[in-house]
Amino acid sequence: MTGQVVLVVGAGLAGLGAAVELVRAGQRVTVVDQTQAAGGAIHRQPLPGRPSIARTAEHRRWQSLMAEVRAAGIEIRTETRFGGIDSTGEVLLTGAAPGFLRPKALVLATGAREAVQPRPGWTLPGVMTVGAIQTYLKTQAAPPLGRIALAGSGPLLLAAAAQLCALGRPPVAVIEAGRPFAHPLAALRLPPGYLAEAAAYMRRLVVARVLILTASHVTRISEDAAGLTVEIERGARRRRLACDLVGLHDGIRPNDAGLPDIAPIPVVRLGDCREALGARAALADGRNGGRRLAAQLSGTLAPALSQELQRQRRAQGLLARIYANDGADRLATLPGDTVLCRCEMRTLDDLRALGPAPTDRMLRLDGRFSMGPCQGRFCAEWVQRLAGRSGPARRIGAARYPAAPITVADLLAAQKSREGESP
Amino acid sequence: MTPSPDIDVAIAGAGVIGASTAWHLAQAGLRVAIIDAEGPAAAASGASDGAVSVASKKPGVMARLASASLAHTATLAKGGPLSRAFRRRPSFLFGQGPEEAAALDALAAKLAQIGGPVSVENDGGAALLPGCGMGVDRIVRLMGEGHMPGHKAVHGYLASAGDRVQRIWPARLKGHEADATGVTLDLGMSQLRAGFLIVAAGLGAGELWPQLPLIPRAGQLIVTDSGPAGVLPGALTAAAYLLAKTRDGAPPPRPPVVIDPLSTGQYLVGSTREAHGDPRLNDFATIAALMERAAAVWPPLLGRRIIRIFTGVRAAVADGLPVFGTLPDSPRVLLATGFEGDGICLSALIGREAARIACGDGVTAGLEADLAALSPTRFTKHARWGAA
Ligand SMILES: Cc1cc2nc3c(=O)[nH]c(=O)nc-3n(C[C@H](O)[C@H](O)[C@H](O)COP(=O)(O)OP(=O)(O)OC[C@H]3O[C@@H](n4cnc5c(N)ncnc54)[C@H](O)[C@@H]3O)c2cc1C
Numbered sequence: 001m002t003g004q005v006v007l008v009v010g011a012g013l014a015g016l017g018a019a020v021e022l023v024r025a026g027q028r029v030t031v032v033d034q035t036q037a038a039g040g041a042i043h044r045q046p047l048p049g050r051p052s053i054a055r056t057a058e059h060r061r062w063q064s065l066m067a068e069v070r071a072a073g074i075e076i077r078t079e080t081r082f083g084g085i086d087s088t089g090e091v092l093l094t095g096a097a098p099g100f101l102r103p104k105a106l107v108l109a110t111g112a113r114e115a116v117q118p119r120p121g122w123t124l125p126g127v128m129t130v131g132a133i134q135t136y137l138k139t140q141a142a143p144p145l146g147r148i149a150l151a152g153s154g155p156l157l158l159a160a161a162a163q164l165c166a167l168g169r170p171p172v173a174v175i176e177a178g179r180p181f182a183h184p185l186a187a188l189r190l191p192p193g194y195l196a197e198a199a200a201y202m203r204r205l206v207v208a209r210v211l212i213l214t215a216s217h218v219t220r221i222s223e224d225a226a227g228l229t230v231e232i233e234r235g236a237r238r239r240r241l242a243c244d245l246v247g248l249h250d251g252i253r254p255n256d257a258g259l260p261d262i263a264p265i266p267v268v269r270l271g272d273c274r275e276a277l278g279a280r281a282a283l284a285d286g287r288n289g290g291r292r293l294a295a296q297l298s299g300t301l302a303p304a305l306s307q308e309l310q311r312q313r314r315a316q317g318l319l320a321r322i323y324a325n326d327g328a329d330r331l332a333t334l335p336g337d338t339v340l341c342r343c344e345m346r347t348l349d350d351l352r353a354l355g356p357a358p359t360d361r362m363l364r365l366d367g368r369f370s371m372g373p374c375q376g377r378f379c380a381e382w383v384q385r386l387a388g389r390s391g392p393a394r395r396i397g398a399a400r401y402p403a404a405p406i407t408v409a410d411l412l413a414a415q416k417s418r419e420g421e422s423p
Numbered sequence: 424m425t426p427s428p429d430i431d432v433a434i435a436g437a438g439v440i441g442a443s444t445a446w447h448l449a450q451a452g453l454r455v456a457i458i459d460a461e462g463p464a465a466a467a468s469g470a471s472d473g474a475v476s477v478a479s480k481k482p483g484v485m486a487r488l489a490s491a492s493l494a495h496t497a498t499l500a501k502g503g504p505l506s507r508a509f510r511r512r513p514s515f516l517f518g519q520g521p522e523e524a525a526a527l528d529a530l531a532a533k534l535a536q537i538g539g540p541v542s543v544e545n546d547g548g549a550a551l552l553p554g555c556g557m558g559v560d561r562i563v564r565l566m567g568e569g570h571m572p573g574h575k576a577v578h579g580y581l582a583s584a585g586d587r588v589q590r591i592w593p594a595r596l597k598g599h600e601a602d603a604t605g606v607t608l609d610l611g612m613s614q615l616r617a618g619f620l621i622v623a624a625g626l627g628a629g630e631l632w633p634q635l636p637l638i639p640r641a642g643q644l645i646v647t648d649s650g651p652a653g654v655l656p657g658a659l660t661a662a663a664y665l666l667a668k669t670r671d672g673a674p675p676p677r678p679p680v681v682i683d684p685l686s687t688g689q690y691l692v693g694s695t696r697e698a699h700g701d702p703r704l705n706d707f708a709t710i711a712a713l714m715e716r717a718a719a720v721w722p723p724l725l726g727r728r729i730i731r732i733f734t735g736v737r738a739a740v741a742d743g744l745p746v747f748g749t750l751p752d753s754p755r756v757l758l759a760t761g762f763e764g765d766g767i768c769l770s771a772l773i774g775r776e777a778a779r780i781a782c783g784d785g786v787t788a789g790l791e792a793d794l795a796a797l798s799p800t801r802f803t804k805h806a807r808w809g810a811a
Contacts, residue, residue, distance in 0.1 A: 087704040100707060260703045359462030359592070361469050365574035373648055373730045401705050401732040405648065408714055408724050415711040 005030050006293070007091060007103035009082040012040015013279055014271020015109030016069055017286025018293070022107075023072040025294030030103075032080040032093060038066070041111050041131070041272075042279040044138040051141045053163065065283070082110075083411075084403045085263045092402070094410035099417040105266040105293060109286060112252040112272035116152070117327060118382055120335060121221030122248060123342045126228050130249035134160045143169035146244025149230055151175035151218040153323050155198070156249050161210055162201035170208035172243050175232055177250075178323035179214045186322050191315055193280070217327060221246055250327060252276045253381070253394060260399045268293055277312045284308035331386055340386070341379040343372020351386055358387055360397040370396040373405045428605045430454040430589065432781050433617035435596040435608075438468035439573050439767055440759050441623035442580035443774025446504050449587040451782050456615065457588055458608070460595040463581060466625045467766060468573035470702065470735030472644065472683055472693055474658055475509065475569045475768045477541040478516060481669050482533045484744065484793045489765065490537050491790065492772035496571065497540075499771055504583035508575035510686065513544070513657035514568045515552055516665070517559045517720060522676045523662035527563050530665060534565070541567035554654065556722040570658065570683065573767050580774075591615075596624065596631065601753035619781045621757045626700065626738040628746075628760040634802060636741035637761055639700025641734050642693055643709055647727035649688035658683045659721055667696055668764065678716040682724070690724060692717045694735075696764075702734045739763040747773060748798035749780065757781065758799050 006022050008015045011033035019029045031038075037045040043062040046052050052059065069076070083092030091101045114129045116122060130152065136144055143164055148171045150157045161174045180187075187195065205212060216234040223229075227244045254276050256269055268274075270289040271282035288306035295302040336349040346368055351358075354367050363369045369383045370376025376383070376396050384393040432448050434441045437459035448455045459465060475493055480486040500509035518527050531543050545564040549555050552562055581588065591610075598609040599620055606620040622628055629637035659682040663675035683691040695709055710732055718724040740746060740761035750756045759777055762769055776786045776794060786794050 083707075086706045088706045088708070090707050092707050262703050359465070361462055361465050361574070365464055365469050366578050371731075373728065375731065398703065402729060405728040405730045407728050408647070408718055408726075411707075411711055411714055411729060412718060412725075414707075415715055 003102040003104055004028050005101075005103050006105045006107065006297070007032065007101060008107040008109060009033075010040065010109035010111060010271075010273065011038035011076050011078070012109060012111050012271065012282065013042060013065070014111070014273065014282040014286035014289070015040070015107065016065055016074075017283045018107050018109060018270055018290030019074050020065070020068045020072050021287050021290030022294050023074060025291065025298070027294055027297060029074055030101075031074060031076045032082060033076065033078050034081040034095065036078055038069075038076050038078065040282075041135075042282075044135055046141050047139050050139070053138060053141050053166065061283075081406075082403055083406045084259050084401045085265075085267065086401070087260075087262050087264070089264045092406070092411070092414055094406050094414060098410055098414040100414055103265065105297060106263065106268070107289070107293065108256070108267065108269045108273050109271045109282075110255045110273045111282075112276040113255040113377065115250045115253050115381065116248045116378065117250045117331065118334065118338050118340050118379070119218060119220065119330075120338050121223070121228075123339050123345075124221055124223050124228065126223070126244060127221055127246045127248060130156050130160050130247035133245070133247045134163065137163050137167060141167075143167045144245060146227070147172045147242065148245045148247065149173050149175065149241060149243040150247045150249070151230065152249040152251075153177040153325055153327060154249060154251055155319060155323070156252075158198065158201045158205065160247065162204040165204040165208040165210065170205075170210050173211040173213060173241055174205070175216045175218055175230070176212065176214045176323075177217050177325035177327040179325070180322050181214065183322045186318050190318055191311065194315060194319075215325070217330060218246070218248075219330075259401065259403055266293065266296060275313075277309065277316050281309055281312035284312075328385065331382060340383055341369050341372060341376075343374050344368050346379075348386065351383060354387075356388075363387060363396050375400060428616045428618040430456045430615070430617050432456075432619045432621060433458060433606070433608055433615055434621045434623055435459075436623035436625060436627065437463040437577065437581070437590075437592065438466055438623060438625055439464070439576050439580075439770040440468075440625075440762065440773055440777075441621070442468075442577040443770045444621055444623060444759070444777040445588045445774075446580040446584045447774045447778035448781060449584040451778055453782065455584075455588045456591055456617070457581075458594050458596060458610065458615075459592040460624075460627065462592045464574040464577040466627075467735055467737050467762075468577055470644070470733060471573045471737075471764075471767060472681060472691055473570050473572040473576075473767045474514070474660075474681070474683070475571050476514065476658075477537065477568065477768075478514065478530055478534065478565055479660070479665060479668055480765065480768075481743065482529075482536070484796050485765065486533060486537055488772060488790070488793055489768050490540065492769045493568070494540055495775060496569070496768075496771040504579045505571065505576060505771070506579070508579040509569055509571040511567075511569040514565045515657055515659045516563045516565070516662055517552075517555070517561065517659060518662035519558050519560045520676065522666065524561060526662040526665045527561060530563065530662075539567070541565055552659070554721070554723065555659070556719055558716065558719040568657075571767055572685075576767065576770060596622070596627075598631070599756065601755050606753075606755050619755050619757070621759060621777055621781060623759045623777075625760055626736065628738070628758060632758075635746065635758075635760075635799070636802065638698070638739050638741060640737045640739045640763060641695070641697040641699050641701065641704065642737065642764070643695050643697075643705055643713070643732065643734050645692040645710060645714060645729055646731040646733075647690040647692070647724065648730050650723075650727060652684065652686065652688040654723060655682065655684040655690075655721060661716065661720075678712050680713050680717045680720070682717050682721050690727065692724070700736045702736050705732050705734055737763045737766075742801075745769070745797050746799050747776075747794060748800065751800050751803050
């Protein structure tokens, strides 16, 4: 018994792009999102009463998409969390309106998540992801208190640094592992929008005299009464920097909820959740994926894959070259007591104690990696690399329910909503 | 010409049965290799609860063997291979309504008949367990049982055996040829010659001997996040679970929940018996029904988050008894499989007895009749066993 609606998880560019196209093709759609407002990562909306810090072009893109959403009469259920789809096709929703749903198809558009490579001190209070800092900026329209250092690699560091400058609190340093300014030829091949955006960020940083270190790595973060200290290595040179808040960011990965792919209905992943290619690709992928799913559901001919995807894939490839660095090689030289799994505070020594070539089961059961609430979302990649696996394994062992921890109370509230349901 | 053996005993399957057998053989000074298609604790032993329980066994053979295995497990836990795996703790069985009450009566009678090491310490109302909630008419508190997560037992046996046991994985036993002096194992890419072969491959044994009536029985399990440990001093099991295990087939009157407090401060809540073997299958309706009863009986669960739901698959046998013994037509090959929901509990005893048979010592005195009841000869009217 399947229902009539297509459920879209994630009200970002990809999810809403898909929803609009599905409705246009005659499907009924419900969109859920765990946050308080639609927007996703890129168009994260300010809290009620706060101004938006979005740039004009971004703001316009969002306004026009939302106009389409309204015109299509799409219902967006916010503060509603997707708990997973089970092997019978039932979806668990928790949060504002707990309950179960049997959609006719499922679109997962849950975006990307950040990768943060373990380093000594990365679990200290005051250390967070750059994305979390950015979310704070977008929702509060104000910078967090204290001296902020941003470290890791990728274009997000410069973007967040520029936003901090705009809000009047320039970061004390941007510590970038790659050498993005040393590849001008590759940079020139990027689509024009990318360069203009980067140039605007750089102008802000130069005016605010932000210290930008390239080919530099944060090797340790420590804490004392005065705050945090980051130790930075650049070739043979070392330096220390005092700050109160450290934002780390080592790239983005698809936030594919890690669910076993056995649902008896069509399930498609769109946008960053399928392939982390950024905002421009996400909207195109969402729209295209929505049309393709609608065609599949109605048995008509599917449209071709979006050209925009190819373009953005090329651009991301160039960015990867521009930001290429040896950061991941540093994993092997980490001190043995470095925490790898922050859920259960398992260290590199704990991993080594498993002996050579541990199986996935040994990593999980004996090492207890990937056994905590995050189910390895954050550590699996590094543990697999350190265990000598080749290839981009982002999980240890089979995917497990639920997509994210759910409270027992929420599950029972959902169960309660079944009562009085017609059979 | 058959080659002389590379090793004395080869064991196929590094679950709790295989690992226990390997340790017991190494203790006896034999050259042992353990082979697994994936690695240690890759199947049921890595996806189970781990109650070492006599209470839950069918009366008769299984209850007697479980009782003897519990005693041996406790010995191996005293400074031995299971010292970090096995933990003694009280167990609580609870019931609501007449059917569950009858099951608790039957339990008390069964334990009295076996006469230890497990005994009823107390039998009364909900007041027996401070903190328990509604939906409990009666609680029986048992002394003498324990808990042993399967993977910890596997780890304990293999770590304690050290390099006295050769580990070969991933490697799948694809077939074998037994003769007068030993057994040649076909491992696909290679061969191995052993004096004796023990197949402890769980459901994998069914691929080697299709005539074995092995059936998969899936069970869904729920793990919560951690909180203060020790609030619940032992497993809390619904009498419906006893009914589910003893009355094969008939659905229990209420969800057959088991609430197990783990040493990590997490709760493990189980479980079902479903007629399939796909570890990817979970459904929210079943999980919610289990959790509903579990939280009604043990309200502190309401403050926890569910961090993992998974399915483990047990290897069951059509007639409800495990398979243990040498093959009728090849005395150098021993089968040990089909332990369904009791393999963790029985592993200490089965490993010891398998090792005795492989050493040519015969089984421990007093266990002959009970172990004979498990022999694979019960399925051999006409089947040929020798070459798998
Ligand atoms: C949900 C659940 C709850 C349970 N709760 C309990 C409990 O509370 N108490 C209890 O006592 N028991 C419990 N059990 C049962 C217990 O887990 C099993 O009985 C026990 O683990 C079986 O161990 P085994 O070594 O026979 O098989 P398995 O652990 O299944 O091991 C078999 C091994 O053989 C390997 N293999 C298979 N085929 C081949 C081949 N051809 N060549 C090489 N290797 C091969 C596999 O990779 C696997 O590692 C539970 C089980 C489940 C699923």
